[in-house]
Amino acid sequence: MRYTINFKLNGEEMSTEVDPSWTLLYFLREVLGLKGTKEGCGMGECGACTVQINGKAVLSCIYPVMEIEGKEVWTIEGLAQSSEALHPLQRAFIEHGAIQCGFCTPGMIMSAKALLEENPSPTEEEIKEAIAGNICRCTGYVQIIEAIKYAAEERHGSKE
Amino acid sequence: MEVKNKEELEQFAVVGKPIPKRDAYYKATGQAFYIQDVTLPGMLYGKILWSQYPHARIVNIDTSKAKRLPGVKAVITGYDVPEFRFGFLKDNMPLKKNKVVTLRDEIAAVAATDPDIAEEAISLIKVDYEPLPAVFDPIEAMQEGAPLIHEERGTNVLPLPWKLKVGDVEEAKKRSAYIVSDRFKTTWVTHCCMGTSGCVAYFDPQGNLIMYANTQIPYLAQRDFQEFLNVLGLGDKRVRVIQPYIGGGFGSKLDTYPYEYIAILLAWLTKRPVKILFTREEEFKYTSPRQPTIIEITQGCDKEGRLTFREVHMILDNGGRTSWGATTPSVMMMPISSLYRVPNVFYRATCVYTNNTYCQAMRGYGNPQATWAIECSMDELAEEAGIDPMEFRLINANQPGEITPQNFRVSSCALKECIEEVGRLLEWKEKRGKQRDKARGVGMASLIHVGGGARVYRSDGCGTIIKIDDFGKVQVFTGATDIGQGADTVIAQVVAEELGVPIDDVTVIWNDTDICPWDVGVHASRTTFIACHSALGAARKIKEKILQLASLILGVSEKELKIKNGLIFSEKDASKNIPLTKLLRNIHYKTQGTMMMAEYFYDPDTEMYDKEFKGNFSKAYAYGTHGVEVEVDKETGKVKILKYVAVHDVGKAINPMLIKGQIYGGAVMGMGFALTEEMIFRQGELMNPNFRDYKILTAKDVPPIEAVLIEPWEETGPYGAKGIGEPGCVPSAPAIANAIYDAIGVRIKELPITPEKILKALKEKEKG
Numbered sequence: 063m064r065y066t067i068n069f070k071l072n073g074e075e076m077s078t079e080v081d082p083s084w085t086l087l088y089f090l091r092e093v094l095g096l097k098g099t100k101e102g103c104g105m106g107e108c109g110a111c112t113v114q115i116n117g118k119a120v121l122s123c124i125y126p127v128m129e130i131e132g133k134e135v136w137t138i139e140g141l142a143q144s145s146e147a148l149h150p151l152q153r154a155f156i157e158h159g160a161i162q163c164g165f166c167t168p169g170m171i172m173s174a175k176a177l178l179e180e181n182p183s184p185t186e187e188e189i190k191e192a193i194a195g196n197i198c199r200c201t202g203y204v205q206i207i208e209a210i211k212y213a214a215e216e217r218h219g220s221k222e
Numbered sequence: 223m224e225v226k227n228k229e230e231l232e233q234f235a236v237v238g239k240p241i242p243k244r245d246a247y248y249k250a251t252g253q254a255f256y257i258q259d260v261t262l263p264g265m266l267y268g269k270i271l272w273s274q275y276p277h278a279r280i281v282n283i284d285t286s287k288a289k290r291l292p293g294v295k296a297v298i299t300g301y302d303v304p305e306f307r308f309g310f311l312k313d314n315m316p317l318k319k320n321k322v323v324t325l326r327d328e329i330a331a332v333a334a335t336d337p338d339i340a341e342e343a344i345s346l347i348k349v350d351y352e353p354l355p356a357v358f359d360p361i362e363a364m365q366e367g368a369p370l371i372h373e374e375r376g377t378n379v380l381p382l383p384w385k386l387k388v389g390d391v392e393e394a395k396k397r398s399a400y401i402v403s404d405r406f407k408t409t410w411v412t413h414c415c416m417g418t419s420g421c422v423a424y425f426d427p428q429g430n431l432i433m434y435a436n437t438q439i440p441y442l443a444q445r446d447f448q449e450f451l452n453v454l455g456l457g458d459k460r461v462r463v464i465q466p467y468i469g470g471g472f473g474s475k476l477d478t479y480p481y482e483y484i485a486i487l488l489a490w491l492t493k494r495p496v497k498i499l500f501t502r503e504e505e506f507k508y509t510s511p512r513q514p515t516i517i518e519i520t521q522g523c524d525k526e527g528r529l530t531f532r533e534v535h536m537i538l539d540n541g542g543r544t545s546w547g548a549t550t551p552s553v554m555m556m557p558i559s560s561l562y563r564v565p566n567v568f569y570r571a572t573c574v575y576t577n578n579t580y581c582q583a584m585r586g587y588g589n590p591q592a593t594w595a596i597e598c599s600m601d602e603l604a605e606e607a608g609i610d611p612m613e614f615r616l617i618n619a620n621q622p623g624e625i626t627p628q629n630f631r632v633s634s635c636a637l638k639e640c641i642e643e644v645g646r647l648l649e650w651k652e653k654r655g656k657q658r659d660k661a662r663g664v665g666m667a668s669l670i671h672v673g674g675g676a677r678v679y680r681s682d683g684c685g686t687i688i689k690i691d692d693f694g695k696v697q698v699f700t701g702a703t704d705i706g707q708g709a710d711t712v713i714a715q716v717v718a719e720e721l722g723v724p725i726d727d728v729t730v731i732w733n734d735t736d737i738c739p740w741d742v743g744v745h746a747s748r749t750t751f752i753a754c755h756s757a758l759g760a761a762r763k764i765k766e767k768i769l770q771l772a773s774l775i776l777g778v779s780e781k782e783l784k785i786k787n788g789l790i791f792s793e794k795d796a797s798k799n800i801p802l803t804k805l806l807r808n809i810h811y812k813t814q815g816t817m818m819m820a821e822y823f824y825d826p827d828t829e830m831y832d833k834e835f836k837g838n839f840s841k842a843y844a845y846g847t848h849g850v851e852v853e854v855d856k857e858t859g860k861v862k863i864l865k866y867v868a869v870h871d872v873g874k875a876i877n878p879m880l881i882k883g884q885i886y887g888g889a890v891m892g893m894g895f896a897l898t899e900e901m902i903f904r905q906g907e908l909m910n911p912n913f914r915d916y917k918i919l920t921a922k923d924v925p926p927i928e929a930v931l932i933e934p935w936e937e938t939g940p941y942g943a944k945g946i947g948e949p950g951c952v953p954s955a956p957a958i959a960n961a962i963y964d965a966i967g968v969r970i971k972e973l974p975i976t977p978e979k980i981l982k983a984l985k986e987k988e989k990g
Contacts, residue, residue, distance in 0.1 A: 096252075097252070097255070097258075097259040098251070098252020098253065099252070100256070100258065100416075100417070100469075101258065102416045102417070102418075102502065103502035103912070103913055104501060104502060105502065105912060105913075105914075107502075107912060107913035107914055108416065108502070108913050110416055137252070138251065138252030139251075139252055141251065141252075142251065143251050143253070144251075145247050148250070148251075152250040152251065153250075155246065155250050156242045156243070156246040156247060156250050157242050158879075159240070159242070159243070159879040159880060159882065159883045161243055161246040161249045161250060161706075162243070162706035162707065162708070162883060162887065163415070163416065163417065163467070163468060163469050163470045163471075163705060163706030164245070164246070164248075164249025164250075164254050164467065164469075164706065165256060165415075165416035165417040165469035165470060166416050167249045167250055167252075168249075168252045171250065189921075190921040190922045190924070191922065193921045194920045194921050194922040195920075196920075196921070197414075197416065197913060197918060197920060198416070198921075199413070199414050199415060199416055199470050199472070199887075199891070199918065200416075200470060200706050200883070200887045201883055201886060201887050202886035202887040202888070202889060202890030202891070202919075202924060202927065203886075203890065203920075203921040203924050204882075204886040204890075204924065204927055204929075205879075205882070205883055205886065206921070207921065207924075
């Protein structure tokens, strides 16, 4: 049984048929082919699949696709796709050494984006809290935290 | 390369600069393509059935129901396919027959049109077992009458020769003023790569194998797979290994594994591409962790605090099969013989088969386990001798130019500076032994690691092909592999520096055995040193060609020509110049034109270990010291790290930002090894195969860390550099344990240092 749902994805209105058993992650990756969002565990424990729904960071691997009805979804593909016009967080991650293997990066950036939109000038503790559900095995988080701090300062609290 | 002075170093355009990782643009935009993202037309999904018993005879396998499930294209067991043995001791095979020896033994596999169908098919396979008595403790496994894991061997002790003897330890004991002896243990910890293991096997229309694999050893894997093709009767076919972006390595991908051979079998039988991708639970259960060890160490020193001997006996739980992990004692020898100056050394390691999971390489390759024991024991010996532990380490610190008991020829060595810098940053003299009233303490530990490659195979080589196109853009084809550490970037940096072109004009291509030249793999912290040397060799050759041509055109001697920002010019007369692009177009568009291309193979003139395990197996050695200040809650046993400093002798830092990334990442991995990480096995079964119960550190757990680079120019290195991939995780655990001892006067000897262990130790101390 398929149902039609209406939602906004990366700024565009969409209306599409989905199977209610799908997770949002499955829908994004396997149905829409948006492979930027990663699956690290499939159990909501690592944060690699983080996307933004109505501004909040959400684990798409345990989020039923039916729940996005009427909501606004942002994935990493919704941010800049070329080096010309990078989001401040993308630029900061690149320039501050916050990316090694990069598998956690899309989820990490989406968690940080949700944080900065809600709290434009977070403290270090607030940054750590916001990405506590995003596991990174390469970086030890130090340069990720630096990058988020830098992006926050650069943006001076401005919202998109 | 001659020693550079400060002014010369500052003149570098890109070497020594914090250049962002070259592929970070792909990764930050979600465009980087991992094995998870590889889909080929007509691709099938493979799934594996693992053993339900840690030790059992396989009586019968009934696959009939699975075969009848719609969507299933192949079901295979070890009885259906040609026998192929692989692994360091050839005791592994893709699918097991007759007997299983661990819960991760592969019994059967299916390929289906959909992962869910594959999963269902697996559940329809019925296996009858005859369970056998099992053994999970290596000491029990060595006893007479213990169940034999591989009966044909007649013993559970592996036939490996790990014994190092230098000088006379027994005689040195008699001369020692102070001796300490203790026993330390480490347990299983695992890599936790964020991208799980997987591959796609595909036979092209001519029957050649194309293998998409996130391997760390593309060219050795190519050879393993070729051997497998030979067994399948496809000896005339060819193997191409393509590496997508790799979601973390840390040593986990330094071997070929049953799942890869199974994917090849399924693709061969179905004539369709087959993908096998591990779930996170499978990643925890069925990949190979770090070896657990039981270490007995005895060390002595004279009245002045100079080490007189070090004696280490070690037992390693090998698990049921043998991967390269069984060779980690050969690397453990390095800190045992050569961390600090110690004239008399004895080391023996015994690897024992059990019915546990089998182990593999993990960052440091045995060094973290060995250094755990050595550096805890160093503190114990310092206390016995009544010498401050920092002072004790300084007395015994390695020095530039020394030759160690294993015949390592040390060139640059800044260990002394590392120790002193940690002392300064931690305010050691003010704090050590003076904060016990607050249950606070400071501790330190050092490391030695290979920093100039490691001749563990007959070759330690890496090839580079370099070409320059019509537009002055440089393509570098390297054998090296990037697992996130930055090989793509440092290679581009040294080539850009050497050729005098902007870094953005250099592209590094590394992921295809059909395109790139040979390399031995990304391991042993070797890539910066070896692959940059190789790239430099190729860059110099191509530069020579460029300057020869330019000299003809400009009518000046090659010797006075320089290249900067893509312009070739005479140093004597700047009006004599030609843009690189123009020169290159000229060489293509003329009669008897040529091609701007060069290749180079670099293999350092290092030595393999001889029969006594002696030999200079690396061109250079990396050192470092970590220092920690902790506070222990004596009510809960919880350890809080107040400050963490990691000072590393890295040679010249080609990219200080990426180096610090290696150090931070290594240190946090080391903290997990020290405090939280533990694979809990019961009767061979992993009880915590998920991130909820296997606790790697999160951003919230990370203490303030400072990474400091000490940069002695390493004369054997490319632009003075040494390797740094692994050292960051080596000394964390003993540094933390030593700080805990300083804080509360108890020494935890078994990793991880959990609150329970601390409370128990405190209780025992109270009882006296």
